Amino acid sequence: MGLLTHRSLFCLFLMTSIVFILSWFFVLRSTGPHHSVDFTILPNSKLFALAYNENSNESSVMRASQGKEEEEATWNKHSKNCDPKKQVLKVFMYDLPSEFHFELLGWKPVGKSVWPDVRAKVPEYPGGLNLQHSIEYWLTLDLLNSEFADKLRGRSAVRVRNSSEADVVFVPFFSSICYNRYSNLKPNQKKSTNYLLQEKLVKFLIAQEEWKKSGGRDHIIVAHHPNSLLDARMKLWPAIYILSDFGRYPPTIANVEKDVIAPYRHVIRSFVDDSSDFDSRPTLIYFQGALYRKDGGIIRQELFYMLKDEKDVHFSFGSVQKDGIKQATKGMHSSKFCLNIAGDTPSSNRLFDAIASHCVPVIISDEIELPFEDVLDYSEFCIFIRTSDALKKNFLINLIRSIGKEEWTRKWKRLKEVENFYEFQYPSKDNDAVQMIWQAVSRKVPAMRRKLHRARRFSRTIVSGQREVMSVDIPRNLW
Numbered sequence: 001m002g003l004l005t006h007r008s009l010f011c012l013f014l015m016t017s018i019v020f021i022l023s024w025f026f027v028l029r030s031t032g033p034h035h036s037v038d039f040t041i042l043p044n045s046k047l048f049a050l051a052y053n054e055n056s057n058e059s060s061v062m063r064a065s066q067g068k069e070e071e072e073a074t075w076n077k078h079s080k081n082c083d084p085k086k087q088v089l090k091v092f093m094y095d096l097p098s099e100f101h102f103e104l105l106g107w108k109p110v111g112k113s114v115w116p117d118v119r120a121k122v123p124e125y126p127g128g129l130n131l132q133h134s135i136e137y138w139l140t141l142d143l144l145n146s147e148f149a150d151k152l153r154g155r156s157a158v159r160v161r162n163s164s165e166a167d168v169v170f171v172p173f174f175s176s177i178c179y180n181r182y183s184n185l186k187p188n189q190k191k192s193t194n195y196l197l198q199e200k201l202v203k204f205l206i207a208q209e210e211w212k213k214s215g216g217r218d219h220i221i222v223a224h225h226p227n228s229l230l231d232a233r234m235k236l237w238p239a240i241y242i243l244s245d246f247g248r249y250p251p252t253i254a255n256v257e258k259d260v261i262a263p264y265r266h267v268i269r270s271f272v273d274d275s276s277d278f279d280s281r282p283t284l285i286y287f288q289g290a291l292y293r294k295d296g297g298i299i300r301q302e303l304f305y306m307l308k309d310e311k312d313v314h315f316s317f318g319s320v321q322k323d324g325i326k327q328a329t330k331g332m333h334s335s336k337f338c339l340n341i342a343g344d345t346p347s348s349n350r351l352f353d354a355i356a357s358h359c360v361p362v363i364i365s366d367e368i369e370l371p372f373e374d375v376l377d378y379s380e381f382c383i384f385i386r387t388s389d390a391l392k393k394n395f396l397i398n399l400i401r402s403i404g405k406e407e408w409t410r411k412w413k414r415l416k417e418v419e420n421f422y423e424f425q426y427p428s429k430d431n432d433a434v435q436m437i438w439q440a441v442s443r444k445v446p447a448m449r450r451k452l453h454r455a456r457r458f459s460r461t462i463v464s465g466q467r468e469v470m471s472v473d474i475p476r477n478l479w
Helices: 002-031 045-056 065-082 128-133 135-146 175-182 193-207 209-214 295-307 324-333 350-357 395-401 405-422 433-455
Strands: 089-093 157-160 168-171 219-222 240-243 283-289 313-317 335-341 360-364
Touching (some): 089 135, 128 175, 135 175, 168 209, 168 433, 193 209, 209 219, 283 295, 295 395, 350 405, 360 395, 405 433
Parallel strands (some): 089 168
């Protein structure tokens, strides 16, 4: 009986306490003042503050409709400014001596300026196959032009003069043309111009405060030709590289998480006003290029012997010599499918020639990395075949023949929709190759900043007069 009484008293006490606490909670909620939250210490503080205020004031909509309208107007104004898709990448570009960039094209500086006046005349880049790796040229021109552009519409990056305001630091070294034109020794030279410029570049960069501050992690260096920057790449590896592929880089030096894959500039003529269809393109499969390659490119020889006797297949040796580009343009414009086969490296310009021709690419390259693949689904306009499957007897030809008019037309239409993403031009236009590359760089910035911030976790207070130098760990298992 006593036990029961104790239990009853305990339950009564517990229920009374709960009712008392809830009563005080509701009294305080109804009479207490509204407290604001200070978001000023957070990034994009206006965006966070506006979102909070919108939620906390939801109950006052019926009482103050006019105030709500003003709030929505303010939200729309700020949210537009804070939209990541609308943000422009701020780029600090070194004023490197002209010997690192436009002098390599034959341009001579006038006065003290290291840059040409792009409003008056733009130095031309050498033609032919040189153009396919001209990426740094177009990016540099775009940054120079951004200083004179009246509007930011369609622009993904703008040059800033103060490095402390920048998201990234761009290094305007024309490494691809430097390799193509200046790798051979000149009379009385012990080291090539290509080697000497790389040596100078490394000394320049590691002496800069911007490099010391980040250890180079926020620097952008273009090395699109597989052999460009060959002597300096292992010394500048913390930087974000813009490459054509990772075929000649150890994964600890360049990889898809850290770096950006950029398209080649296509060398054949774009198919303007393309009104062709499945039936008006007589050639089923087209390939013209070097047949005998090393490394993964050995597959080209094997496929040549498999396909050379097929009546509606064009598979032959070709180059840019004589009318090579003209012949390739005509051939790809009149073909349904164009082979993109691994060569000395996983990628080649042939993929982008196919896109410009609206010839459905057939990619046979197991190690290929594709530009902008985090935002583009290549399966919508390309066909992928594993190397092991392609080497099976009749596998490739049977697969291609099984693709009907409806599926081909769907991919052909998608090619016409995406082709602008691979166009290099000056001035650059909205969502062309230049802007797509800057956008790809922008998507690398958050991860890069995270690494920088983590690296500073255990940094100590710097003695007055000294500057902190960001240390970078040497990559393990380099090879």
